[in-house]
Structures are given as C-alpha cells and as structure tokens.
Amino acid sequence: MAAKEFDIPVLPTYLEIPEINEGVMEGDGPFKSSEQFQNPLGFPGEKVDNWQEVAIEKMGELKSKYRSVQVFLDSCVKCGACTDKCHYFLGSSDPKNMPVARQDLFRSVYRRHFTFAGKHFPKLVGAKELDDEMLDDWYNYFHQCSQCRRCSVFCPYGIDTAEISMAAREVLDAVGVGQKYCNQILGKAITIGNNLGLPEPALRDTLLDLEEEIEEETGIAVKYPLDVKGAEILLITPSADFFAEPHIDGLIGYGKVFHEDGVSWTMSSYASEGANFGMFIGSYDIMRKAALRIRKAALDLEVSRVMVGECGHAWRVAYSFWNTLTGVGAGATDEYALKLQNQLDSRYPQPQHIIEYTHDLIQRGKLKFDKSENDDRNVTFHDSCNVARATNMGGIPNGQFILPREVIKAVCNNYVDMERSTIKESTFCCGGGGGLLTDDLMEIRIKGAMPRMQALKEVEKTDGVNTLVAICAICKSQFSKVLPKFDFDPYMIVSAHQLVSEAIIMEKPQTDDSVTQEAEEVTE
Amino acid sequence: MSAISIIFTALFYLSLAVFLIGMARKIYQYTVTPAPLKIPTAPTPLTQTGVVMRMAREVVLFESLFKANKWTWLFGWLFHVGLLLVLIRHARYFWPGDLPEIFLLVQPFKYAAFAMVIGLIGLMGRRIFVERIRYISAPSDYLMLIMLLIIGISGAVMTFTSNHTDVIMVKEFASGLITFSWADLPTEVHFLVHLFLVFVLMAIFPISKLLHVPGIFFSPTRNQVDDARKKRHISPWALKQEQEHVVKLDEALGKDE
Ligand code: SF4
Ligand code: SF4
Numbered sequence: 001m002a003a004k005e006f007d008i009p010v011l012p013t014y015l016e017i018p019e020i021n022e023g024v025m026e027g028d029g030p031f032k033s034s035e036q037f038q039n040p041l042g043f044p045g046e047k048v049d050n051w052q053e054v055a056i057e058k059m060g061e062l063k064s065k066y067r068s069v070q071v072f073l074d075s076c077v078k079c080g081a082c083t084d085k086c087h088y089f090l091g092s093s094d095p096k097n098m099p100v101a102r103q104d105l106f107r108s109v110y111r112r113h114f115t116f117a118g119k120h121f122p123k124l125v126g127a128k129e130l131d132d133e134m135l136d137d138w139y140n141y142f143h144q145c146s147q148c149r150r151c152s153v154f155c156p157y158g159i160d161t162a163e164i165s166m167a168a169r170e171v172l173d174a175v176g177v178g179q180k181y182c183n184q185i186l187g188k189a190i191t192i193g194n195n196l197g198l199p200e201p202a203l204r205d206t207l208l209d210l211e212e213e214i215e216e217e218t219g220i221a222v223k224y225p226l227d228v229k230g231a232e233i234l235l236i237t238p239s240a241d242f243f244a245e246p247h248i249d250g251l252i253g254y255g256k257v258f259h260e261d262g263v264s265w266t267m268s269s270y271a272s273e274g275a276n277f278g279m280f281i282g283s284y285d286i287m288r289k290a291a292l293r294i295r296k297a298a299l300d301l302e303v304s305r306v307m308v309g310e311c312g313h314a315w316r317v318a319y320s321f322w323n324t325l326t327g328v329g330a331g332a333t334d335e336y337a338l339k340l341q342n343q344l345d346s347r348y349p350q351p352q353h354i355i356e357y358t359h360d361l362i363q364r365g366k367l368k369f370d371k372s373e374n375d376d377r378n379v380t381f382h383d384s385c386n387v388a389r390a391t392n393m394g395g396i397p398n399g400q401f402i403l404p405r406e407v408i409k410a411v412c413n414n415y416v417d418m419e420r421s422t423i424k425e426s427t428f429c430c431g432g433g434g435g436l437l438t439d440d441l442m443e444i445r446i447k448g449a450m451p452r453m454q455a456l457k458e459v460e461k462t463d464g465v466n467t468l469v470a471i472c473a474i475c476k477s478q479f480s481k482v483l484p485k486f487d488f489d490p491y492m493i494v495s496a497h498q499l500v501s502e503a504i505i506m507e508k509p510q511t512d513d514s515v516t517q518e519a520e521e522v523t524e
Numbered sequence: 525m526s527a528i529s530i531i532f533t534a535l536f537y538l539s540l541a542v543f544l545i546g547m548a549r550k551i552y553q554y555t556v557t558p559a560p561l562k563i564p565t566a567p568t569p570l571t572q573t574g575v576v577m578r579m580a581r582e583v584v585l586f587e588s589l590f591k592a593n594k595w596t597w598l599f600g601w602l603f604h605v606g607l608l609l610v611l612i613r614h615a616r617y618f619w620p621g622d623l624p625e626i627f628l629l630v631q632p633f634k635y636a637a638f639a640m641v642i643g644l645i646g647l648m649g650r651r652i653f654v655e656r657i658r659y660i661s662a663p664s665d666y667l668m669l670i671m672l673l674i675i676g677i678s679g680a681v682m683t684f685t686s687n688h689t690d691v692i693m694v695k696e697f698a699s700g701l702i703t704f705s706w707a708d709l710p711t712e713v714h715f716l717v718h719l720f721l722v723f724v725l726m727a728i729f730p731i732s733k734l735l736h737v738p739g740i741f742f743s744p745t746r747n748q749v750d751d752a753r754k755k756r757h758i759s760p761w762a763l764k765q766e767q768e769h770v771v772k773l774d775e776a777l778g779k780d781e
C-alpha cells in the first residue's frame with residue numbers, strides 16, 4: 001500500500017476551529033493484524049463469519065463490565081462542547097474526528113441494539129446497524145483517537161472518548177479485526193518482556209555499551225545493573241530508552257541520578273518494558289498479563305521499591321492501574337496483593353515516577369547542578385496526555401504539572417510555558433499516542449500534531465524556544481518524526497532527564513559501591 | 525369528571541410510573557456496573573471531600589462546560605436554572621390546601637420562565653447554526669428542544685398574558701393527583717398541551733439523553749478519588765477472575781525458552 005499523498009497543515013497564527021470537511025480522513029485505517037499476531041493474544045486470526053453476532057455480544061459484555069461505557073453511551077446530550085477539543089479534528093477537519101462523532105459511531109450501534117428508542121425508532125435517534133461499512137468506520141476512526149482524554153476534561157459529564165475507543169478496539173479484536181502494530185508488539189511484550197523483542201543477552205550488551213560510553217565521556221563508572229537480586233529499586237522503563245534517540249539520553253540521566261544518590265537499583269530482563277499496549281487495545285486481561293511480569297520481577301528480585309521511567313501511558317498504567325491489576329501499590333487487604341505490598345517499602349510511594357524521585361533528591365539538596373550547561377537552551381515542556389490527565393505526582397494536587405517543571409527549572413535557566421490552553425490538563429497530544437505511533441498512520445499523526453506545533457511555534461517566536469522537553473517515549477518518537485515537517489529541528493525534543501544529565505555535577509567518586517557489594521548477581 | 529380529565533389523570537399516573545420504574549432500573553444498572561479501573565480526569569481530587577466539591581461545581585455551575593464553551597454554558601445554564609426555579613414554583617399546585625408563607629418567596633420565580641426560554645432558544649440556535657453541532661444532531665435532539673420550548677412558552681403564556689388558566693382548578697387537579705381526590709382540569713388547549721408534553725417528557729426520561737441527570741453522578745471520570753496508589757481498587761469481576769485465575773498466568777508468564 002503506497003502512502004497516500006496529503007498536505008501537511010500550515011501552521012496558523014492562531015489556532016482556529018476548522019470548518020468541517022466530511023470524509024477527508026476516510027480510509028482503510030492502519031495495517032490489519034494477521035493470524036500470527038492475533039492468535040497468541042487469544043483473538044481470532046481473521047474476521048469471523050458471524051462477526052455481527054460476536055460484536056453485539058461483546059458490546060453487551062463490555063457495557064456490563066465497565067460503568068464508564070454504559071454511562072457515557074447514555075449520557076451524551078450532543079451539546080457539542082467537545083467538538084473542537086480533539087487535535088485530530090483540529091488538524092484534519094474530518095467531522096468524525098470530533099469526539100462526540102467518534103463516540104457516535106459506537107453509540108449509534110448501541111442505540112440500535114440495546115435501547116428502546118433505537119430499536120423502535122432508529123431514524124429518530126440516529127441508531128444504526130453494525131454493517132460492514134460501520135465496522136470499517138470503527139476500524140478507521142477508532143485508530144484516529146490517541147485516547148488522550150482531552151475531550152473528557154471539557155465534557156459536562158466527563159464523557160471520555162478514550163473509554164469508547166478502547167471498547168471499540170476490544171470489539172474489533174474479538175471479531176478478528178485487530179491492528180497489526182499494537183498486537184504484534186503485545187505478542188513480544190508478553191512473551192519476551194519488551195516491545196522490541198529484545199532478549200536478555202542483547203539487553204545486557206546494550207547496557208554494557210552504555211556504561212562504557214558514559215565512563216569514557218565523564219570518567220565516572222555509572223552502572224546500569226540488570227537482574228540484580230536484592231537491589232533496592234527496580235526500574236521499569238520503556239524499552240525505547242535502551243535504543244532510540246533522544247530517549248537514551250534520558251536513561252543516561254536516570255543512571256547518573258541513581259549514582260549520585262548512591263542507591264542500589266536494577267532493571268529486569270524479564271520485565272524490561274514500561275509501555276503496556278494492553279491499555280491501547282482496551283483489554284484488561286492483556287494489560288494485566290503485561291503488568292504481571294513486573295509483579296513477578298519485583299518479587300523475584302526482592303526489591304523494596306518499584307520505579308517508572310519517562311513514559312506517558314506507562315505511568316498511567318503504573319500509577320492508576322498497577323495496584324488494581326497486580327498489587328504494586330499500597331492499601332490492599334487481600335492476600336494476593338499483600339504478598340507484594342509487604343515486601344515494598346511503604347515510606348515511598350509505590351510505584352514512584354523517576355521525576356518524583358529526582359525531584360525529591362533536589363528538594364533534599366542531594367544533587368548539584370551547573371545550570372549554565374543548559375544555557376544554550378530555551379526550554380518549554382510538553383505535558384504528555386496520559387501523565388497530565390490520568391495521573392498524579394508527588395501526592396499534591398496537580399503535582400503532575402508541578403514536579404516536572406520544577407525539575408526542569410532546577411537544571412536550566414531559561415524556561416517558558418506554552419499557551420495555557422495547550423498545556424496541563426488541556427494539553428494537546430503529540431499526535432502519536434494510543435497505539436498510533438506507526439508509519440502507516442503518518443497522515444493522521446502529522447495532522448494531529450498541528451495544534452501542539454502551533455503552540456510551539458508561538459513560543460519559538462516570542463521566546464526563542466529551541467528545546468522541547470517531554471517525559472513520554474511516544475511523544476519523543478513522534479516529535480522526532482513530525483517536528484521537521486513543521487520546520488523545526490528534529491533534535492529539539494529531549495528527555496527531562498537529558499537536561500538533568502547535562503547539568504548534573506557528578507561528585508560521587510568512582511567506586512564499586514554498594515550496588516555490587518550488597519547485591520549479588522543473579523546466576524542462572 | 526369529564527372524559528378529558530380522566531384521560532389526563534390516567535396519563536399522569538402512567539407517565540409517572542414509567543418515569544419511576546425506568547429511572548429506578550437505570551440507577552440500579554449504574555449502581556451494579558463496576559468501574560474496574562481508576563480513571564478520574566485531571567484536575568483530579570485527591571480526597572473524597574474533593575470529589576464532593578468537584579461534583580457540586582459540575583452540577584451547580586457546570587464547571588467543565590464553562591471551560592469548554594462560554595455560549596453553550598450560558599444558554600445551558602440559563603435553561604437549567606430557569607427550569608429548576610420554575611419547577612420549584614410549581615410545587616404550589618401540588619400542595620394540598622392553603623399555601624404556607626414560604627411560597628411567597630418563590631412567587632417571583634415565575635420570571636425564571638424567561639431565562640428558561642431564552643436558554644432554549646440559544647441552544648436551538650447553536651444546534652441549527654453551528655455546523656459542528658448540526659452535524660452531530662439527530663432529529664430527537666431537535667425534538668427535545670422543541671418540546672421543552674413549547675412547554676416553556678405555553679407556561680409563560682398562561683402566567684404572563686391574558687390567557688390565564690383557572691389556577692384554582694389547576695391546583696385542585698394537581699393536588700388531587702397527589703391525594704387521590706381526582707378533580708376536573710381546565711381544558712384550554714395551551715394548558716392541555718403544556719401538561720401533555722410534560723407527561724411525554726417524564727415518560728421518555730429513562731430512555732433518552734435525559735439520562736445525563738443521573739449519569740453525571742455515576743461518571744467515573746468525575747466521581748472517583750485519585751488515590752490509586754494508596755488503596756487497592758478492584759471490581760468484583762476482576763477479583764473473581766483473579767481468584768479463579770481466568771487469566772492463565774502460567775501460559776503467559778515464564779521466560780522465553
Ligand atoms: S461534550 Fe460530552 S455531552 Fe457534549 S457532545 Fe461532547 S460528549 Fe456529548
Ligand atoms: S481521547 Fe483525545 S484523540 Fe480521542 S477523541 Fe478525545 S480528544 Fe480526540
């Protein structure tokens with residue numbers, strides 16, 4: 001399939017609400033998954049014969065398992081408040097990318113099959129049959145939603161299109177129409193332990209190379225321990241941090257911070273992935289399967305703290321869901337979760353975000369910085385949607401907005417925020433979240449990035465911003481790709497911990513410190 | 525009693541029954557359907573008190589709508605507040621016997637009918653003229669507004685023009701419905717239309733988007749405390765699954781050899 005030709009949006013001076021253009025984003029959607037990727041997840045390999053029946057049954061099951069789905073399908077009054085809130089609509093002008101219209105693809109079928117009015121007066125209430133055309137629309141438009149939840153902030157009833165997208169994708173998987181990108185990755189994540197399918201030896205090599213590189217550069221032996229039993233902290237980070245640019249510079253930053261703190265830490269080759277695409281496809285069970293590897297790693301390695309690296313949806317899953325799914329957290333009363341929670345150190349939040357950790361060290365004066373190292377940078381911060389709208393940091397109201405900014409300001413002198421309506425709880429998605437970070441969705445990714453790019457252009461003009469910080473692996477990859485399309489430098493996107501890494505003054509002498517003394521290597 | 529009075533009396537009980545049973549069923553459904561995951565939307569409250577405050581701001585001030593769109597907020601809020609005040613004032617008709625003095629206070633609420641009608645006209649205007657909202661509107665969305673407009677306007681006509689209805693008779697009819705001492709009702713057309721549409725509205729409440737009224741209280745993005753790390757939150761079906769190991773752990777786990 002050759003990529004479709006499309007125009008890259010021109011950045012307007014002010015973000016305008018476009019007039020609607022029906023059908024501009026019509027299409028076949030992303031590459032479909034095949035048997036090879038569907039079956040390991042327990043999904044049919046191709047569209048099943050009685051797919052309508054299966055789909056309707058699945059819808060019924062989902063609305064009885066998720067109050068969100070049931071209440072959201074019933075409650076929308078079509079007020080239109082959300083219609084101009086989705087970056088994909090703003091960037092593409094396709095009306096089916098308006099959050100309520102996206103929900104309506106699902107809602108119209110719900111009404112037809114599950115409501116009195118829809119059964120008897122379908123025309124009146126806009127109820128529709130789930131036919132091939134509708135299913136194609138589902139596949140296409142529910143893969144043009146990054147589940148960013150911006151619409152939910154503005155809806156008077158909090159209707160969250162992400163919940164509907166997840167439900168729709170779950171139905172699609174159940175009838176055998178899965179998305180290749182997500183399902184292929186999930187297969188690797190739940191069998192090998194990371195999205196890249198990187199086995200233990202390869203991971204170990206990579207980390208050794210990284211250690212050498214840092215030692216060469218700084219003269220200090222920053223360690224990247226793997227599978228160290230008895231370490232205090234287990235770090236779970238997106239696997240992109242091991243390889244991708246600019247992610248890896250963030251990983252270097254984490255290592256330096258751990259080194260300066262002198263804490264013992266480790267990563268796990270068994271659970272070497274922070275990302276959890278189970279959320280994107282809406283599957284509780286698969287999300288849980290992926291998360292269970294982390295539980296097992298924490299138990300096996302006998303760590304007392306679980307920490308999460310810079311990744312948006314990983315932090316959502318960790319912060320909001322891990323306790324539910326696997327018991328990584330606190331306050332459980334059941335045996336299953338207590339087994340782990342008794343092992344974890346209750347003086348620390350479990351799980352803890354690397355930003356919370358670094359922030360805490362800064363607060364306690366444990367880290368020294370030479371801020372001038374970042375003086376060539378004028379920095380702004382992109383709130384990643386999952387962190388911003390679905391998590392907290394520091395246990396204080398709005399901590400997820402405050403802590404990253406404080407960390408950044410502690411390591412650089414020139415910081416400015418983008419326009420208020422494009423940050424914090426109103427942040428615009430990078431355009432690549434929710435399982436959309438694949439080349440076959442490039443058109444919608446670029447168009448969806450437009451609102452963020454526009455806000456960035458503004459601070460570039462007014463404050464000479466040349467550095468965009470994000471704490472999400474997907475944002476970083478997405479921005480590297482789309483920045484040049486809007487005449488920005490692709491290297492202007494960096495990890496928060498890259499800035500930390502550049503400014504940190506390494507005082508701890510080179511030692512084979514506690515890390516190796518206290519903890520023994522796991523031998524197979 | 526006249527035939528028309530009998531019909532309207534019957535319609536009242538019928539629509540009331542549909543309303544009550546329908547709403548009870550819906551509220552039961554919302555109560556028993558779990559929210560398996562913590563999904564509050566920012567800015568999230570960290571405590572239960574915070575949730576109550578948030579919900580109060582949503583219900584009283586339409587906080588999120590205010591953030592989203594000032595015009596829709598203005599018209600929507602005018603309509604709802606107008607409706608509420610007018611409804612409170614209607615209690616006088618159902619109160620059997622002489623009215624306590626407190627009703628003098630709500631007497632001026634009759635002017636709220638204007639707020640209600642202006643709000644409705646504004647909302648209708650937006651639905652017709654804003655392309656995006658027109659796109660998402662189904663016939664029922666217009667009908668709902670038209671019904672409410674007719675109810676509002678017919679009510680205002682009775683209150684503010686010389687087309688008064690016999691309020692004493694209305695009171696006897698309405699309070700009679702409550703005390704089961706049924707009486708005749710006035711038969712002016714605008715009064716009958718007003719009443720009939722109210723009955724229709726009551727009957728369709730549990731099967732239409734009017735479910736946003738109970739819905740908001742059950743919306744997990746608005747009613748959850750953001751304390752996922754501190755307390756284990758688990759739904760009954762997930763717990764059962766956990767206990768029964770429906771998610772086949774051994775199949776999914778284990779090193780890749
Ligand atoms: S803001 Fe909420 S109620 Fe209004 S149209 Fe959008 S989803 Fe429906
Ligand atoms: S969740 Fe985000 S991407 Fe999806 S409809 Fe809402 S605003 Fe658009």
